[in-house]
Amino acid sequence: MSKARQKQPFQLPDFYVPWPARLNPNLEAARAHTKAWSYQMGILGPPRDGTDREVWSERRFDGMDYALLCAYTHPEAPGPELDLITDWYVWVFYFDDHFLEVFKYSRDVKGGQAYLDRLPLFMPLDLSQTPPEPVNPVERALWDLWQRTVPSMSMDWRRRFFENTKHLLDESMWEIENISEARVSNPIEYIEMRRKVGGAPWSSDLVEHAVAAEIPARVVKSRPMRVFKDTFSDAVHLRNDLFSYERELEEGELSNGVLVVEKFLDCDTQRAADLVNDLLTSRLQQFETTFATELPWLFAEYALDPVEQARVLTYLRGLQDWQSGGHEWHLRSNRYMNQHSEERPALSVPVPSGLGTSALRLPLTPGALGLGPGPLPEPRAPPARGPHEAAEVLHAVQHVPEPPPGPRAQELQGLGAAGGHAGGAARRGALRLGRPQVRRGGRGPLRRAHPPGRDAGAAGPDGVLAGVGHLRGRLLPHALREHAGHGGREGVQRAAPPVHAG
Numbered sequence: 001m002s003k004a005r006q007k008q009p010f011q012l013p014d015f016y017v018p019w020p021a022r023l024n025p026n027l028e029a030a031r032a033h034t035k036a037w038s039y040q041m042g043i044l045g046p047p048r049d050g051t052d053r054e055v056w057s058e059r060r061f062d063g064m065d066y067a068l069l070c071a072y073t074h075p076e077a078p079g080p081e082l083d084l085i086t087d088w089y090v091w092v093f094y095f096d097d098h099f100l101e102v103f104k105y106s107r108d109v110k111g112g113q114a115y116l117d118r119l120p121l122f123m124p125l126d127l128s129q130t131p132p133e134p135v136n137p138v139e140r141a142l143w144d145l146w147q148r149t150v151p152s153m154s155m156d157w158r159r160r161f162f163e164n165t166k167h168l169l170d171e172s173m174w175e176i177e178n179i180s181e182a183r184v185s186n187p188i189e190y191i192e193m194r195r196k197v198g199g200a201p202w203s204s205d206l207v208e209h210a211v212a213a214e215i216p217a218r219v220v221k222s223r224p225m226r227v228f229k230d231t232f233s234d235a236v237h238l239r240n241d242l243f244s245y246e247r248e249l250e251e252g253e254l255s256n257g258v259l260v261v262e263k264f265l266d267c268d269t270q271r272a273a274d275l276v277n278d279l280l281t282s283r284l285q286q287f288e289t290t291f292a293t294e295l296p297w298l299f300a301e302y303a304l305d306p307v308e309q310a311r312v313l314t315y316l317r318g319l320q321d322w323q324s325g326g327h328e329w330h331l332r333s334n335r336y337m338n339q340h341s342e343e344r345p346a347l348s349v350p351v352p353s354g355l356g357t358s359a360l361r362l363p364l365t366p367g368a369l370g371l372g373p374g375p376l377p378e379p380r381a382p383p384a385r386g387p388h389e390a391a392e393v394l395h396a397v398q399h400v401p402e403p404p405p406g407p408r409a410q411e412l413q414g415l416g417a418a419g420g421h422a423g424g425a426a427r428r429g430a431l432r433l434g435r436p437q438v439r440r441g442g443r444g445p446l447r448r449a450h451p452p453g454r455d456a457g458a459a460g461p462d463g464v465l466a467g468v469g470h471l472r473g474r475l476l477p478h479a480l481r482e483h484a485g486h487g488g489r490e491g492v493q494r495a496a497p498p499v500h501a502g
Contacts, residue, residue, distance in 0.1 A: 008246060008337055009245060009246055009249070009269050009337075010245070010258075010269045010272075010273045011270065012242060012243070012273075012337070013242070013274050013277040014277075015277065015280070015281075015327060016280070016281040016284055017323070017327050018284060018288060018324075019320040019321070019323065019324045020324060021072055021075075021321075021324040021325050021327065021328040022072070022075035022076075022321065022325070023071055023072060023075060024070075024071035024072075024074060024075045024077060024082055026071070026077070026078070026079040026082045027067060027071040029079055029082075030067040030070065030071060030079070030082045030083055030086045031065075031067040031068075033083040033087075034066065034067055034083065034086045034087055034090055035058075035062075037083075037087050037090075038061065038090055038094075041137050041140050041141040041144065042140060043055075043056065043090065043094050043137045043141060044056060044058055044061060053101050053102065055094065055097050055098050055101055056094065056097065060334075063333070063334035063335075064093070064333050064334060064335045065329075065332065065333055065334075066086055066089045066090050066093060067082075067086050068329055068332065068333070069086075069089060069325070069326065069329040069333070070082060070085045070086040070089055071325075072321075072324075072326065072328050072329050073203075073321060073326050073329070074207075074210045074211075074321065074322075074325075075321055075325065076211065076321075077210045077211075081209075081210055082210075084145070084148055084149065084209075085206060085209075087141070087144075087148075088149075088206060090141075091138070091142060092168070092199060093335075094137065094138065094141070095138050095169070096172070098136075098137070098138055099112065099115070099172045100251060103115065103172075103176060107176065109173070109176060109177065112172065112173060112176055113173060116170065116172065116173065118132070118139065119139065119142060119166075119169055120162070122134070122139055122142045122143040122146060123142065123146050123162050123165060123166075124146075125150075125155065125158050125162060127147065127150065127151065131143055149161075149209060152209075153209060153214060154214060154217070156217040156220075157205070157209075160205055160220070161202070161205045161206075164202040164205055165202055167197045167201070167202075168197065168198070168199050168201075168202045171193075171197035171198060171199075174197055174255070175253065175254070175255045178255060182254075183254065184254050184259060184260060184263045184264075185254075185255070185260055186260070186264055187260050187261055190257060190260045191234065191257075194233070194234075194237045194255075194257075195233050195234065198233060198236075198237045199236075199237075200232060200233035200234075200236035200237055201229060201233055203322060204229055204232055204233070204322075207315060207318040207319060207322060208315055208318075210318065211314050211315060211317075211318040213310075213311040213312075213314035213318070214311065215311065215312060215315055216302070216304060216308045216311065216312070218302055219298060219302050219304070219312070222298060222301075222302065223294075224294040224295065224297075224298045225298070225312075227286065227287075227290045227294075228287060228290060228291075228316060228319065231283040231286050231287040231290070232287065232319045232322070232323070234279070234280070234283040235283045235287070235323060236322070236323070236326060237257070238257050238276050238277075238279055238280040238283070239280055239326065239327060239330065240330070241256045241257035241258050241276060242257075242258060242273055242276060242277060242280075243336035244256065244336055244337070245258045245259065245269075245273070245337065246337040247335070247336065247337065257276045257279075258272050258273050258276050259272075261275050284323065287319075291316060295312070295313075298312075299312075
């Protein structure tokens with residue numbers, strides 16, 4: 001056992017999980033199906049690609065338990081649909097590990113690019129096109145999955161899924177280039193790149209298939225839907241970064257949010273992990289706020305009929321299920337650092353235990369309640385949970401005067417002005433999310449969290465960091481700017497390209 005395995009590099013923080021995790025009753029059938037399918041594709045068993053590399057043993061496969069991941073993240077999927085979704089996740093995780101074994105360890109950039117260039121051939125938008133003969137399990141499984149998935153979906157969805165799958169594959173080259181150059185991204189570049197090439201946008205497309213609720217094409221690029229996808233993606237990626245930090249460092253990986261913050265701020269690992277968790281919390285809270293305040297406008301502006309509205313709501317519930325279910329799986333899979341995930345003291349009462357009961361075991365700690373570390377503040381009123389409550393929220397926003405910004409908020413808005421109107425609005429929108437809903441001493445008016453400005457775009461990555469700074473009581477973008485000004489991370493600063501706000 002390695003030294004890293006004997007002692008975790010940091011203690012996992014208290015996570016904010018606003019929705020209960022549910023378990024699909026078809027779990028055992030999915031486990032049996034996906035193991036048989038993995039042997040059929042060559043993912044398990046003796047290598048069939050001309051190499052002597054056995055990427056996964058059956059024991060390791062069982063411990064990672066991707067069927068459990070999909071049973072948690074898609075709790076209402078029928079049995080055949082759960083089988084299909086599980087096979088997709090087995091494929092994507094196998095691809096990641098296969099690329100690591102064959103190309104990342106050897107730093108084979110040229111071979112890795114040639115490998116990736118073939119994969120789009122197995123995702124034709126027109127199924128009448130025949131791909132070349134598969135030469136490895138990744139190609140063989142991708143072609144099988146593509147034929148089972150796209151016939152029931154529109155051409156618009158096929159294009160989106162093709163694009164996001166290709167971006168997911170391209171992430172491997174970004175990672176291998178960073179490793180070859182010993183380069184760590186800065187936090188803003190990292191968030192931006194993960195949104196583009198991370199796996200969460202791909203997962204959100206599969207949610208549409210799993211819940212049989214394809215988003216109407218005319219609203220896919222609307223501001224609220226982009227905010228939903230971006231906040232979903234940020235939260236999925238940052239949660240994964242916290243759980244996978246130990247494993248990725250052992251593999252020589254440099255694309256991890258905890259490592260990015262740790263190196264850029266030159267702080268200890270625990271502090272970096274806590275900051276990343278605060279950022280994760282702020283993204284979940286923006287998802288909640290957008291759900292409560294912007295769906296009525298979306299439905300009215302695009303004249304969605306009741307059936308289309310129901311499809312959007314079903315899709316959003318699917319994203320919520322993914323967040324909570326994905327968190328529950330990270331606590332159980334042997335792929336991640338989760339040995340001491342529930343050691344922090346918290347007020348609790350006797351409740352049932354076992355799979356599917358996570359909603360009854362939420363620790364009553366500040367972090368788990370979305371309040372950040374430190375002593376508990378005054379009681380916070382629960383946020384609005386659906387579009388039917390949006391009018392009440394808007395009324396409160398319109399009739400409660402906003403307090404004048406303090407010096408830190410003024411400085412943050414000054415940073416936004418430098419990046420243009422949209423970038424500044426994004427920063428201000430993210431800052432507002434940090435204001436909890438609080439009744440002072442149990443009496444007086446209820447101060448509501450302000451929704452993001454309508455001109456805020458899709459909440460740019462710099463605005464995301466501003467939200468973290470407010471939640472922590474420390475202005476993180478200011479700390480980043482000061483740190484860069486002192487030349488503390490010159491190598492990182494030089495390597496990162498400029499990022500335009502908005």
